[in-house]
Amino acid sequence: MDFREKRRSYWYLVGPAVLIYSLVIIFPVVVSFVLGFTKWSGFGSPVFVGIKNYITMMKDPVFLYDLRNNLLIVGTSVFGQIPLGFVLAYILYRKMVKFGNFFESMIFLPITISAVVVAIMWNRIFFGNSGMFTSLMRMITGDQRWIMAISESKSGAIFPVLFVILWMYTGLYMIIYLANLQKISPSVLEAAIIDGASEGQILGRIILPSMINVLFTTAIFAISGSLKSFDLIFAMTNGGPAHYTEVVAIYMYINTFKYYKYGFGSAVSIMIIILSVGLITILNKFVRRIERKYE
């Protein structure tokens, strides 16, 4: 019909969102991107330094270790939260337990609580003398000097954090999968059961194929969310002790807001975006391959 009316309506619909979004995200990110090639302490003019910030970053063992921690978080999300969330959803979907609603609530509840609150809570539980877990272990072992030894080892310190991350976000995936499982037509399932299909066959032939898209989408969220993760770790360990639990976002934050290296900090935040895009591209390729198999 009238193309002009269509075009005008389009801008009424899209315009405000694009405007606000550009103002608060796109424009500042572009500024960050440009600053990433400079040295700037906030005063005077930024000095152009080319890709020096990126080279410094790649040579910094702290950054590389943070990257390792981030990848562990990505791993926890993709290979922990997603399968676990799926198993839990599947259990609830097939009604293998009573009080399904209650369990569902308990698993999902953490996601509704602010990350800062969760972090402070777990900090008080794990660390310090009067913490719940520490006190409990001291009572059980009778050792008044008992501590979370794992938090003092370079390779292990991240694990309590991973545990909290697993606990906090698995519920979200569970809810998503449960909702999508419930969309599968019950008649298809019944037919399969009547045909004598085993539990494994039902899962592999009917359920998983119809969930591929959802699994893929959630994996994207898991990756980008993992690389951005900040609030929880910042309030729980602040990256310590000795950078052992630090992640790239905290590295960026410290360099920007504590050491006032705006140029360098901007480069790190651009790096986070680059990494996300890279990982998601790999994931995409991988999923396409699986999809082809099923077709």
Place this chain on the structure above:
Amino acid sequence: MKKLLVLALVLLLAVGSLFAAAEKEAADGVVELDMYHYHNLADDTATGQWNEIMAAFEVSYPNITLNIEYQNNEPFHNKLQAMAVAKQLPDVVYLWPKKRTGYVTGAGLIKDLVPFLGDKVNEFSPAAMTPQGPNGEIYEVPQQVTATHVVFTNNKILDELGLTYPKTLDEMLAQGPKLAAAGYIPIAMDNGDGWQMQSCFLSALTERAGGMDWYNDVLVGKASFSDTEFVNALNVIKVLSDNDMFSPGINQAPYGNALSDFENGKAAYLIDGGWRVQSLVEELPEALVPYVTLEAFPDIPNQVGQSQSTAVVAGTGFGMNANLEGTKADAAWDWIWFYSGEEGANIRVGHGMIPSYINADMGSQHPLLAKLVDFLNTKPAGYVIDAVVDGEGMGVLHPGIQEMMFGNKTPQAVADEFEAWVAANDSTRNP
């Protein structure tokens, strides 16, 4: 539909501007000052003192209204930094004397208070009036002089086990097993945040191990943090840590755990800053007060510096925006003077702080405060490392100390890494 959309946006903007416009208009003769203060609402001790000062100020200066924003910890500095970049500093700002808030004082955003102070400089202890800028500027009037290293000692525990305060590191180490066997923590300390070990212990140890001449040389690059002196200082921490002298989980503990242990009579010693007297005045059980003494760490092996030395830094206080002129500047000065001068000082004494203002009424002191005054008057002092080396360097030193305590790095390696950073980046070495 277009109208509806426009209406929605207009409404949104209107609501916003309505709130923006709701800011109070100043009445005649009243000066309004925007103030940015470092304060933690959950800190009972500081809040009590702060409320008393505010109440007294309102009585003395009814014509000055303070609009205060409170922040604490890292967010305080983040926000201040952002305000500095945007050149939107409030009228009155809470500042550190040296490098902690160097990002605003060093950028010319804060007024030099020397002309305001005039002869009043002599009413403060000399340590408080050390220059804060390259040309002798004073950007903030320090409210106190702080000793960052004090060994708070519970003599009740020592008496009980037939011990006395040790004279040397070895004597102290020998007490460890006895204290532990009796169920006590030998030295309570928290280092989860990393700064405590540096500020409250290593700073004092550095002077002990190297002496002031060496310390001064290091800062300008004539000596080095890689020298045996600094390694020796670090080694003291390592030896204590290896012998389980510190609180268990010291490098995970949030700041305050150790103080609670000490107050509850679970620890023989507490290594912390002099500011902890404020908390002890309020929280220490009455029966324990006579038993608590304030000491400096015992002599260490190969000690070059002064016996019994601590580390001292001029305290924080308020400064004013460089752009203030006329009545606003006068009002800002009224506040700064009120806070750090006689009236504020008198109030502070009542709350367990030692003001830098020397004519304060020290009459009715808490016994612990008297001990702190004595401590400050009798102990020699060196620098606090984070006051003389840039903050980013602490990002190298603090994790290094923690790794050393975990056994992942030698004291020499920590010293070398720190020196490498300082040599390449520190603003004193690279002006």
Place this chain on the structure above:
Amino acid sequence: MEVKTNNMNSWKLFSYILMAIFTLITIGPLLWTFFSSLKPHALIVQSPFKLFMEWSPANYISAWKLGEMGILFLNSIFYSTIATVGTVYLALAAGYAFAKFGFRISKVFYAFFAAGLLITVHSVLVPLFVMENWLGIDNTRIGVLIPYIGFGLPFQVYLATSFIKSLPTSLEEAARIDGATYMQVFWKIVIPMAVPVTVTMLIYAFLGNWNEFVLIMVLTSDSAIRSLPAGINAFAGGMARNYGFQFAALCIGTIPMILFYAAFRKQIAKGFAAGSLKE
């Protein structure tokens, strides 16, 4: 058959164990936090496990007063509500345009929004603060709302677009033939059909805004226009040693969210069933 029942039983046992572990890990800490919030600081430190004793709301009263929680609470409601409605409306509008107009530029815009999912708040903090200063909207409510709306958009646009794409076009086409404008179609047909995803969007936007912490800290300075997370954090920082206040503040921030979840549990679950996560 025997084998199968056994198999089934061990599956059940496994299921119960898994569910129980999760439940314990959730309930334990929350209850511990709650009980601790009713105890004075000294008791929390001395006997962290003593649960049943004289409970006292003293911590709550002190935390509420010291932290000026009343005003923070109202502000939280204000920001969460307005920003949520704003984000969801804008996202639905954009989602409709992206899904149904078939304009090529939509792909570009959509990619822009999708990229927003990868951006951390911190990477834009400084430019944002400087910009708000320049516009004169720093430390105002509008200066908080606009970024809140903006940061909610990527996820919300994604939800809205993918949902509206899955709607049948026949109704819209019929309405267009009857002479309805595109905006009328949007209000009268698309929004009513999009109710399921709208509910999900509202809930998630509300949760996100309620828990937001970094922007409010940096973009506002006046405590009268701040929200709850800023107040909670004030009790957790460096020198804060009164655990009783801390735990009370944590509970003040958490309890409304638990009630919120209890009230909307069904909708939260249903929202995702509405096909919102299908590509």
